[in-house]
Structures are given as C-alpha cells and as structure tokens.
Amino acid sequence: MHSKKIKVGIVGGTGYTGVELLRLLALHPDAELSVITSRGEAGLPVADMFPSLRGRVDLAFTDPAQADLSQCDVVFFATPHGVAMSQAQALVAAGVKVIDLAADFRLQDTAVFEKWYKLPHGCPDILANAVYGIPELYREQVRSAQVIGNPGCYPTTVLLGLAPLLEQGLVDLSVPIISDSKSGVSGAGRKAEVATLFAEASDNMKAYGVAGHRHHPEILAQLQLLAGTSLQFIFVPHLVPLIRGMLSTIYVKLSARGLKTDTQALYETRYQNEPFVDVLPPGSLPETRTVRGGNQLRLALHSQPDSGYLTVIAVQDNLVKGAAGQAVQNMNIMFGLDEQAGLNTVPLLP
Numbered sequence: 001m002h003s004k005k006i007k008v009g010i011v012g013g014t015g016y017t018g019v020e021l022l023r024l025l026a027l028h029p030d031a032e033l034s035v036i037t038s039r040g041e042a043g044l045p046v047a048d049m050f051p052s053l054r055g056r057v058d059l060a061f062t063d064p065a066q067a068d069l070s071q072c073d074v075v076f077f078a079t080p081h082g083v084a085m086s087q088a089q090a091l092v093a094a095g096v097k098v099i100d101l102a103a104d105f106r107l108q109d110t111a112v113f114e115k116w117y118k119l120p121h122g123c124p125d126i127l128a129n130a131v132y133g134i135p136e137l138y139r140e141q142v143r144s145a146q147v148i149g150n151p152g153c154y155p156t157t158v159l160l161g162l163a164p165l166l167e168q169g170l171v172d173l174s175v176p177i178i179s180d181s182k183s184g185v186s187g188a189g190r191k192a193e194v195a196t197l198f199a200e201a202s203d204n205m206k207a208y209g210v211a212g213h214r215h216h217p218e219i220l221a222q223l224q225l226l227a228g229t230s231l232q233f234i235f236v237p238h239l240v241p242l243i244r245g246m247l248s249t250i251y252v253k254l255s256a257r258g259l260k261t262d263t264q265a266l267y268e269t270r271y272q273n274e275p276f277v278d279v280l281p282p283g284s285l286p287e288t289r290t291v292r293g294g295n296q297l298r299l300a301l302h303s304q305p306d307s308g309y310l311t312v313i314a315v316q317d318n319l320v321k322g323a324a325g326q327a328v329q330n331m332n333i334m335f336g337l338d339e340q341a342g343l344n345t346v347p348l349l350p
C-alpha cells in the first residue's frame with residue numbers, strides 16, 4: 001500500500017483519453033496530478049482548454065520535451081502509437097511505472113506490431129515484460145507490472161465477452177468466432193478528420209476496416225491465449241452516431257459440452273467478484289447509455305435457437321472501460337490501492 005499520494009504524469013493531455021484521465025484522476029483520493037503535456041498548448045492552464053475542470057485541475061500544460069516525467073510515480077501515455085515506446089526505456093530506468101493507452105505494449109509479436117502499425121518496435125526488451133492490462137484476466141500480473149499495455153477499446157468488449165467460455169473450453173473452434181462491433185466517434189480521438197465531422201458522422205452509420213483492422217491481431221492473440229489453442233476470428237467495426245459508447249455483438253458456436261452448460265450461471269460466477277463487469281439478467285438488451293461515463297462493461301447472453309450459437313452483447317464507454325477508466329483501474333492495482341478508487345461513479349442517464 002502506497003502511503004503518500006501517487007504523483008501522476010499524463011503525456012497527451014489535450015486528447016479525449018487524456019482529458020478523461022484528468023476527469024477521473026481529479027477526484028481520485030490517492031493520486032496527485034503532477035505533469036500534463038501538450039506540444040501545442042504549453043503554458044496554457046488546463047482549465048482554460050477544458051472548463052469542465054475549472055476548480056479541479058490547477059496545472060498548466062508542459063511541453064513534453066521539457067517535462068520532468070522522472071519525478072512521477074506513474075506516467076500515462078494518452079498519445080498516438082509509437083510515443084510511449086520512445087520514452088519507456090528512460091522512465092523504467094528511473095523506476096517510473098508506465099501505462100500506455102496506445103498499442104506499443106499490447107502485441108508480444110513485434111513482427112505483427114510492425115506490420116499493423118508501420119513502425120519498428122523501439123524497445124522489445126520492455127515489451128517482453130509488459131503486461132496486457134485487462135485486470136479481469138491478468139490481475140496478478142498487473143500487480144507487479146512496471147509497464148502496462150492498456151488494451152484497445154474494441155478488444156476489451158470482445159475479450160471480456162468471451163473469456164468465461166474460452167477459459168472453460170466450451171466453444172466449437174472449428175468455425176470462426178465473429179464480432180460485429182460499433183463505436184461512437186470519440187473512439188477516433190480529438191484530432192480533426194473528415195470522417196468525424198458532424199455532417200459526416202451524425203445521422204449516418206458505416207462499417208470500416210472490413211478488410212483488416214489493427215484490433216484484429218490484438219483480439220486474436222488474446223483469444224488464442226484464453227483458448228490455449230489457435231482459432232479463427234472475424235471482426236467488423238462500425239462507426240455509429242454516438243459521441244461515447246461501444247457495443248459488440250459476438251457470435252460464438254458452442255461445443256457439445258457448451259450446449260449442456262448453463263452459460264448464464266457460468267458468466268455470473270466468473271464475474272461475481274468483478275466490480276466493473278455486470279452480467280445482466282437473461283433476456284436483457286445492453287444499452288450504451290447505461291455505461292456512459294462509468295467504468296462498467298455490461299453484457300447479456302442470448303442463445304440462438306437451433307443453431308448452436310450463443311450471442312454475447314457487450315457495452316462499455318470507449319473512453320472509460322475502453323481506455324482511461326481501465327488505465328486508472330490498472331494504476332490502482334499496480335500501487336496496491338482500492339481497485340475502485342476514482343472509478344466509483346454512476347453512469348450518466350439519459
């Protein structure tokens with residue numbers, strides 16, 4: 001247990017996951033915001049850019065090139081892929097813990113990383129010891145981790161949606177598992193892009209990444225670890241006219257043993273001590289608005305008559321359980337804090 005407040009640095013404080021970290025950490029009882037970086041806004045008070053934080057965060061942005069991150073206990077990277085791996089070596093050498101919200105420490109196979117992210121991996125030695133940060137799957141490893149690869153938003157829904165079945169070997173892996181997944185536009189970040197303009201993204205829906213999305217290899221690698229064998233996985237993401245929110249509908253064929261299993265009871269038991277995974281009662285239809293602003297992932301199971309398939313529907317807030325909330329959950333575990341500290345909020349409705 002940490003006795004003093006944890007000194008926190010955030011690299012990339014002007015983006016959506018950065019400001020979500022600020023929102024959560026501003027109310028965290030054991031964390032003290034110490035450094036928040038921006039390349040373009042150095043010197044500007046954080047609350048001038050984000051008035052929602054007035055009276056809660058009194059720091060100004062610092063240029064990342066000038067920031068002394070080595071005085072922090074933990075540094076969150078809420079930055080594009082490739083930034084954390086360029087600084088992790090020095091931070092780890094200084095004893096600082098690192099939580100990367102991008103993909104630098106998610107894929108153990110550097111060839112797969114380089115193929116999808118078009119970047120050479122800068123520190124494979126640190127990657128080899130990094131932990132994939134889904135606490136519900138890897139809590140013990142997170143506890144002692146120096147570096148966390150915080151999962152992608154889509155992967156969190158699919159992995160928590162399937163873990164109970166795969167861990168028990170209840171899936172017929174002779175056919176692919178399919179996830180049809182939908183994300184609100186904040187999933188694309190705060191940078192200006194035509195696809196996320198109001199006139200493009202509102203009152204509209206579209207699939208993207210159908211020929212291949214970088215979350216496919218991340219999800220596949222983790223599904224195979226859960227199953228202990230190779231398997232096939234089909235993933236189609238969609239952009240939907242929401243600001244926050246993500247919903248994955250996952251189609252999985254049950255094995256003969258799976259068909260004889262009470263899957264509802266299995267999921268309820270698997271997640272009974274997990275404060276952030278909510279298995280809804282039979283027949284429920286999870287809605288993104290029930291998780292908006294909260295760190296919960298809610299899921300429901302539906303069997304598909306006569307087909308042998310089970311459909312798992314999982315919802316989360318992409319910026320919270322899909323990014324900043326999960327990162328804070330990891331921090332809490334790494335520092336021996338109450339896992340729910342700073343995350344005990346009730347989602348906003350409507």
Ligand SMILES: NC(=O)C1=CN([C@@H]2O[C@H](COP(=O)(O)OP(=O)(O)OC[C@H]3O[C@@H](n4cnc5c(N)ncnc54)[C@H](OP(=O)(O)O)[C@@H]3O)[C@@H](O)[C@H]2O)C=CC1
Nearest residue numbers: 012014015016017038039078079080101102187189190323
């Ligand atoms: N949005 C989401 O739902 C999710 C996002 N992620 C991942 O989290 C990371 C951050 O995403 P998001 O917040 O949406 O992105 P944004 O585009 O909203 O923000 C990116 C931030 O990174 C900073 N930045 C950019 N380049 C650099 C650099 N070279 N060095 C230092 N800082 C830099 C920018 O700040 P400035 O220009 O002011 O320096 C900005 O604050 C990404 O890797 C994303 O893929 C993961 C899960 C979900």
Ligand SMILES: CC(=O)N[C@@H](CCC(=O)OP(=O)(O)O)C(=O)O
Nearest residue numbers: 101102152153154183184187188
């Ligand atoms: C709607 C939208 O564009 N979403 C993003 C995923 C966001 C995410 O989880 O990001 P990283 O894996 O990059 O960290 C996308 O599909 O690229």
